[in-house]
Amino acid sequence: MTLQVLANPGTSSTLAPKVIPARSQAVVDIASSSAALLHPLGVSEVKLTDNFWAPRLKVNGTVSLPSQYRLLWDTGRIDNFLRAAGKKECDFQGIYFNDSDVYKWLEAASWELAAHPENDGLRNMVDEACAIIEDAQDANGYLNTYFSVDRVHERWTDFNAHEMYCAGHLFQAAAANYRSTGSTRLLNVALRFADYICDNIGPAEQSKMVKLCGHEEIKMSLVELYRITDEKRYLDQASFFLDRRGSNVLKSNNPAYFQDHQPYREFTEAVGHAVRMMYLECGAVDIYLENGDESIYQAALKHWDNVVSKKMYITGGLGARHEGESFGENYELPNDRAYAETCAAIGSIMWNFRLLQASGESRFADEMERALYNGFLSGYSLDGMEYFYVNPLSDDGAHRRQKWYGCACCPPNVARQLSSLPGYFASTSSNAIWLHLYASGNISESLSDGQIVAFTVATDYPYDGRVLLTIIEAPERLVSFKLRIPGWASKSTITVNGETPVTEVPGYADITRKFEAGDTIVLDLPMEIRRVVSHPFVETNNGRVALVRGPLVYCIEQADFNGVDVRSVALPVSATISAVTDASLLGGVTVLECSAVVNDWNPGDGALYATEQVKFDQKKTVHLRAIPYYAWANREAGPMTVWIPETND
């Protein structure tokens, strides 16, 4: 293969530092397309003060992010940049895509600075990292430390070497850094590399190299650069990458793994590596949000239907197989061998958030919330120091979080999701403010006419379903509050100033009126304990139920079962289950309690199979305590299960 790297790139965008409006500090700062029904608020416009997320975000900003930065140094990831800059003599350290961990950390830290510009310690780390990265960039704009020094001539020779994946994370980090701080230092690094890619990779008719990346990521990041610069070439480049996927550019013998088996608009089933699939979906919807190409959106909906109705764990976890970290067949959802990578849950949150902006449909917010409180949050230890890569729904006790991983995609991705989380709470449409998630805090936003809507939220969500909004400031005209009624809430009520009943509707409840300071809206979401069952084709869950309350999926963990293996516990159909708040347990949780029975396996553990007559003795009862799934594996190691066998006893 001949490298056709242009010595003098055509155009090179360079931006000067400026003050970014708070509204542009959005996770997805959608430009002016009509395809976007909603526009997200900026990360700094939503101040969380609640007991659930705020402490976690604080730990993330003060414990997790600094400790991760130390690990980036300790594991040679930053040395790799110094080496590329000629400032350090050493071998390349770690895995070939290790640059992406630095970028993801930078994006996470940048969002943290948007919410907490006073965090000077973190700002110093960010500035140091940006300078080191800038130094490592080639004069022509190329930047990848694995393909520096001794591997320059291997650039663009291996589609699965994650070159554009790393570039994409650089672009996202740069976008976040620019939006959060106004600094253009990292952004200009990104723009130079983006220009290099646009100049050198593209259609053969333009005498460019026809290249795609094995690991999707770059599309959504190019769209962000478009959103910042208004340079249409970035959006066009993202479209090129989307449109060529599925046309055998990769020449892989396992194209489905890379979502390269069919064009995006044609395939109907979630396949291959789950994180790659999610990042593909995010990029596709980002392109749709900007260019309004309905064929993209229709394909996304088909893929979404397949994921949600056939291939998603109740936790929102995605990826049934360890082989290839991938989706399995329809209804293939093993619990003990669930892969459900933390990064895939994050990808799902990002995807659903984008679909939500496109549509205003609460089903996407429901799935975002499901993944957020369960399959994502389980990836993060209560002390903010350890992470799961894999999130099984049952375990024998061997699976524990780790401080770091050789392939460390998850830890900085968790930090990124947390630091940017305020940006996922609310959006606006022309004259309305939409609340997708609920937590105590303050929200202040100027509407399209420049007038301010400011209000507080008070709630103990997700443990309590009462949400109180108090208006601080509102324009003197009609304004709509769109409050999400979660799909799981069967009988919610809404009152305004304690009086006006609003008729319940599925999806987003609409409260339109002239608001005044001091007006209150109370949303009451019933926190019933639900016994949830699975489609009968999910064979692992046959005869089992999961306990769910509000958005939280529960599990039973060995630490709560003195002497009885949790895998022997069966839940009687007749059991009455109570929700009990325990402020001292696991950082403060509401647990579910009832009396259950023990399936004593009469033939003894030496027998794997037995004729039915002799199977179970259910004479023994046990006190069942279920904890939120996200909190498992924070005590002594032991078996855990989400899906509990039900018994008619």
Next chain:
Amino acid sequence: MTLQVLANPGTSSTLAPKVIPARSQAVVDIASSSAALLHPLGVSEVKLTDNFWAPRLKVNGTVSLPSQYRLLWDTGRIDNFLRAAGKKECDFQGIYFNDSDVYKWLEAASWELAAHPENDGLRNMVDEACAIIEDAQDANGYLNTYFSVDRVHERWTDFNAHEMYCAGHLFQAAAANYRSTGSTRLLNVALRFADYICDNIGPAEQSKMVKLCGHEEIKMSLVELYRITDEKRYLDQASFFLDRRGSNVLKSNNPAYFQDHQPYREFTEAVGHAVRMMYLECGAVDIYLENGDESIYQAALKHWDNVVSKKMYITGGLGARHEGESFGENYELPNDRAYAETCAAIGSIMWNFRLLQASGESRFADEMERALYNGFLSGYSLDGMEYFYVNPLSDDGAHRRQKWYGCACCPPNVARQLSSLPGYFASTSSNAIWLHLYASGNISESLSDGQIVAFTVATDYPYDGRVLLTIIEAPERLVSFKLRIPGWASKSTITVNGETPVTEVPGYADITRKFEAGDTIVLDLPMEIRRVVSHPFVETNNGRVALVRGPLVYCIEQADFNGVDVRSVALPVSATISAVTDASLLGGVTVLECSAVVNDWNPGDGALYATEQVKFDQKKTVHLRAIPYYAWANREAGPMTVWIPETND
């Protein structure tokens, strides 16, 4: 690494052709060790005439084996030998261990010649293959076509290149060929290579290369060469390979995959690649059978306990994971993603057969029978032309047998198991004849004093439990018949000459008397239909039952369920199930029939999860027909499941 290949091997065994006694045509021709309680009969000493196995063995000898030989040519496997011999100019074709497929076929064809020496067509193929193999051997005894021509200098550089695995299959083929035909042509090729290995590989103290093979196999084959030649160096070499395993000779970063994580005598759990584990176990027990080292036997029993009580499918299938074709954790037994490789079931049959010879304990015969009728036989299509590599216990209909595989270990292994099957039916101890398996046929055997015991067996086993033995010839003294009472048979009866009741004992019933020609023994094994349940820790099978009758595991297959997806079928606890023989179905089977209900998933297929209140509607009934598991996927493709949800309805 320096190759220390001796130019002049020390000793070289060479044997002249001779007439082999029928008794020595045993699958495991145990020598004179006291560790063996039983000695198997030769393959030619058991003539099967039944309706179940005999037709399959005939298809194997007349259809499967000739077609496989053609495939060995068509896929370049035999060309590889011609190339190594300098008789053909071509690249090496296929996978690096493709020689083993030729050897396994040769072993299979050789056993077929033991049973059917009149099969001249097959004999010609065998002779042709032996001559081609002989030609390809190096002067120093080395033989592996992948490491010939351009890769000579890569020999012994990669422990996972299957060099000794291929050698082991050569040795087994040679042993079978010698025992079946008396020809020493292939045997002498094997002995030359075995001598080369003994001369060059061994303890460092003897200035030899310390090498083990990543894929176990060679140990049991070296023991067979010892059994034929009485050369103790072969047994010692096998012991060397066994004793060094687990001492990090392989230097793999995944030693458990290769059963190299701990010494054989120390580990307690079945781990890693299931076929390798089984072949390791066979080799270990073979060594024990010859040297009586009790520590080997005790370790084998520990491993067996773990397999049978924690890691075995009800079909006898082994290997829960596609990743690494490997065992999973205890109780990890997914049905749809079961690997349960046909070769692993064969390995289990071989292992249990060896343990049975060591002990005379029927539990080993039970597991041999379970694997034989279910997890093994499912690997073979009814027409003898197609094979399963993977044997799931439930499927959506996509899994179908194939005529051949790129990695073609299974097809010739199936042929080998079938052609040698008569050798698994019976053994003798000092004055007793032991029957392990039941099928109509004739058995004739001379006891240790040279006197003949000959008898016929008449039965419709496995579909009928009545077994009639008629004595043809017996010595004029006390002789014991040891008849296996399967573990699944709860109330068997035995009569002798229609009169004498023999008290039922677990394990092998002992009938000792002076027999005369015309005496009859009738064993009646009740063929009750059993609903079998799993240990509660096997989460996939919670709330499900498997239907089992005699040794046969049943399944339900879509072809029998008009318009109702088999995965929606639930079996009422109260259902009365009947066994119905259908001679026209699937080559003649007894099916199980009852009325069942349909779990209509009320929320519709678009919902993966639902609150329990709305889950199932069971108003619809359906006629349930279950077929033997081995016979599935011989009709139109469709879903199948072994484990059927049970309902209290």
